[in-house]
Amino acid sequence: xxxxxxxxxxxxxxxxxxxxxxxxxxxxxxxxxxxxxxxxxxxxxxxxxxxxxxxxxxxxxxxxxxxxxxxxxxxxxxxxxxxxxxxxxxxxxxxxxxxxxxxxxxxxxxxxxxxxxxxxxxxxxxxxxxxxxxxxxxxxxxxxxxxxxxxxxxxxxxxxxxxxxxxxxxxxxxxxxxxxxxxxxxxxxxxxxxxxxxxxxxxxxxxxxxxxxxxxxxxxxxxxxxxxxxxxxxxxxxxxxxxxxxxxxxxxxxxxxxxxxxxxxxxxxxxxxxxxxxxxxxxxxxxxxxxxxxxxxxxxxxxxxxxxxxxxxxxxxxxxxxxxxxxxxxxxxxxxxxxxxxxxxxxxxxxxxxxxxxxxxxxxxxxxxxxxxxxxxxxxxxxxxxxxxxxxxx
Amino acid sequence: xxxxxxxxxxxxxxxxxxxxxxxxxxxxxxxxxxxxxxxxxxxxxxxxxxxxxxxxxxxxxxxxxxxxxxxxxxxxxxxxxxxxxxxxxxxxxxxxxxxxxxxxxxxxxxxxxxxxxxxxxxxxxxxxxxxxxxxxxxxxxxxxxxxxxxxxxxxxxxxxxxxxxxxxxxxxxxxxxxxxxxxxxxxxxxxxxxxxxxxxxxxxxxxxxxxxxxxxxxxxxxxxxxxxxxxxxxxxxxxxxxxxxxxxxxxxxxxxxxxxxxxxxxxxxxxxxxxxxxxxxxxxxxxxxxxxxxxxxxxxxxxxxxxxxx
Numbered sequence: 001x002x003x004x005x006x007x008x009x010x011x012x013x014x015x016x017x018x019x020x021x022x023x024x025x026x027x028x029x030x031x032x033x034x035x036x037x038x039x040x041x042x043x044x045x046x047x048x049x050x051x052x053x054x055x056x057x058x059x060x061x062x063x064x065x066x067x068x069x070x071x072x073x074x075x076x077x078x079x080x081x082x083x084x085x086x087x088x089x090x091x092x093x094x095x096x097x098x099x100x101x102x103x104x105x106x107x108x109x110x111x112x113x114x115x116x117x118x119x120x121x122x123x124x125x126x127x128x129x130x131x132x133x134x135x136x137x138x139x140x141x142x143x144x145x146x147x148x149x150x151x152x153x154x155x156x157x158x159x160x161x162x163x164x165x166x167x168x169x170x171x172x173x174x175x176x177x178x179x180x181x182x183x184x185x186x187x188x189x190x191x192x193x194x195x196x197x198x199x200x201x202x203x204x205x206x207x208x209x210x211x212x213x214x215x216x217x218x219x220x221x222x223x224x225x226x227x228x229x230x231x232x233x234x235x236x237x238x239x240x241x242x243x244x245x246x247x248x249x250x251x252x253x254x255x256x257x258x259x260x261x262x263x264x265x266x267x268x269x270x271x272x273x274x275x276x277x278x279x280x281x282x283x284x285x286x287x288x289x290x291x292x293x294x295x296x297x298x299x300x301x302x303x304x305x306x307x308x309x310x311x312x313x314x315x316x317x318x319x320x321x322x323x324x325x326x327x328x329x330x331x332x333x334x335x336x337x338x339x340x341x342x343x344x345x346x347x348x349x350x351x352x353x354x355x356x357x358x359x360x361x362x363x364x365x366x367x368x369x370x371x372x373x374x375x376x377x378x379x380x381x382x383x384x385x386x387x388x389x390x391x392x393x394x
Numbered sequence: 395x396x397x398x399x400x401x402x403x404x405x406x407x408x409x410x411x412x413x414x415x416x417x418x419x420x421x422x423x424x425x426x427x428x429x430x431x432x433x434x435x436x437x438x439x440x441x442x443x444x445x446x447x448x449x450x451x452x453x454x455x456x457x458x459x460x461x462x463x464x465x466x467x468x469x470x471x472x473x474x475x476x477x478x479x480x481x482x483x484x485x486x487x488x489x490x491x492x493x494x495x496x497x498x499x500x501x502x503x504x505x506x507x508x509x510x511x512x513x514x515x516x517x518x519x520x521x522x523x524x525x526x527x528x529x530x531x532x533x534x535x536x537x538x539x540x541x542x543x544x545x546x547x548x549x550x551x552x553x554x555x556x557x558x559x560x561x562x563x564x565x566x567x568x569x570x571x572x573x574x575x576x577x578x579x580x581x582x583x584x585x586x587x588x589x590x591x592x593x594x595x596x597x598x599x600x601x602x603x604x605x606x607x608x609x610x611x612x613x614x615x616x617x618x619x620x621x622x623x624x625x626x627x628x629x630x631x632x633x634x635x636x637x638x639x640x641x642x643x644x645x646x647x648x649x650x651x652x653x654x655x656x657x658x659x660x661x662x663x664x665x666x667x668x669x670x671x672x673x674x675x676x677x678x679x680x681x682x683x684x685x686x687x688x689x690x691x692x693x694x695x696x697x698x699x700x701x702x703x704x
Contacts, residue, residue, distance in 0.1 A: 026519070206423060240431035243435055327523065327526075373519075
């Protein structure tokens, strides 16, 4: 029995290897970004994220060049205690450190018979000494990237440090109001929420009414009209941007939330009506017959019967539409731009303007992914269903 | 579709106005945001940059001119658009085959392991995030340090085997592949999920019978599973072609269409919002929809066939 099991496992081994490898490959890029977003910015540009758990920079060089005399903790020679910030502070750069290493101490060469380190090694040793002497000892992990990204800090240190020194830039007040800084991700988060919620609810509302009529009401040209509406799904977004942004310019709707809500509503409707009608139309006929016999009006049948029963479809639709709007860049770029920047807009701006600002960018990216991830893990079933049904969306 | 009409109980008749009360709000919004702009886009594509004159006004004497179709000359023959067409074609070839093949592989294999759900969730996860977020994730993977330090994983790996670092996003030829990899990473989960649903629909009796008769798994896959799910694969392929034709965000965020990575949708955006050439932009939009329509029609037909079978 046991050998049987083992055999079966071995037979399946290639399958396990392939699946696990692919899963790891899939997670790796996002994991690297996640780790990076929690590293202090000094480290991010110095070392790859995969080194985060290895010994700090310069450890190996210190061990090779210094540890023999100064000891592993740097305290062995009391006259030259390397953990003393005052002493280490005299050698802030590799240049001063190398000069010191070439000097003679008590008539003997400082390094004795050890080879003197090269410039790069000396620099690494200097940074190692600053670390053990606590002059500059950034923690391995920090949340300051997230704080900086949320308030829209763009300085050279961190928001907390600048505020403590009173050296913050003019647009920051160092209190809770910074969370509303137009450059910050927290403001962008709120803007995105303000865009996404109505842009999800409005099309569903309109679609529910229309889908009910298409399913359970008689009127002339019903099926033809429905076919046309479904056909509108094929129109790509790009087709409509130019004329709409011109009208918006005349109406003063460019840069307003209302404009984006309406646009997403218009564009979400064909698919929403299609999905809702398929669902409502498939409900049992007797149900509607009986409530109608009981004297219910269409409004009651819609409100009391169809809507509650359609909840699974509405949930799928809502999640699909919500994530669609949340993750959208093009519509936000065209109709909102920098006036009410949303997360995707803000990040794409940071990508092009911040050359090396990985600490802000990584944190910002994760802030934008937070809600989709929660929705994804919490409501995966609905999400997948909505996405499958929506795969023809234009 | 007429069958649905018969399903409405006869006693549920109502006045003439009531249905329109339910339908009109949606109709108005859709007419304004889809139907009207569609017509307007067609008209604008025959006008000049700021739509004040016919497109032929942009013609320069002694140079090729298509008269009123001048914008289409640009959309179909300009070198940047030819690059975009070539790139979109490359995207279609590689990304569609990549996502479908990977999706199928994972769907088939994950069926046999106990952690199927977890594995599928992991592959599907990128679908939940934005192209912009994915762009940042991968830009970091592709990071190119000009100095000794490589903080991008790919170049760090190259460094350990002492190969020279590659500037993944600016080196023509490589950069398109680098972008397509991001697309595959994002969309494989989508293909996988649809294909997995189709796989569950393959009748188990047939599979069992074939296995009892001694068919290898390989043969079972090629002779039974694949033919059964072929219609679904066709739908997935067309859906992916449509998605790839409209690809915009990845390119916009990662390269901005520079270094030979231009695609149709990005060009359309740039013509409109950085060159202010609305005639050209709308002509490109028309070209885009003309390319997409056959795939769309095919897809909707297939969906309706499937609905009808149910």
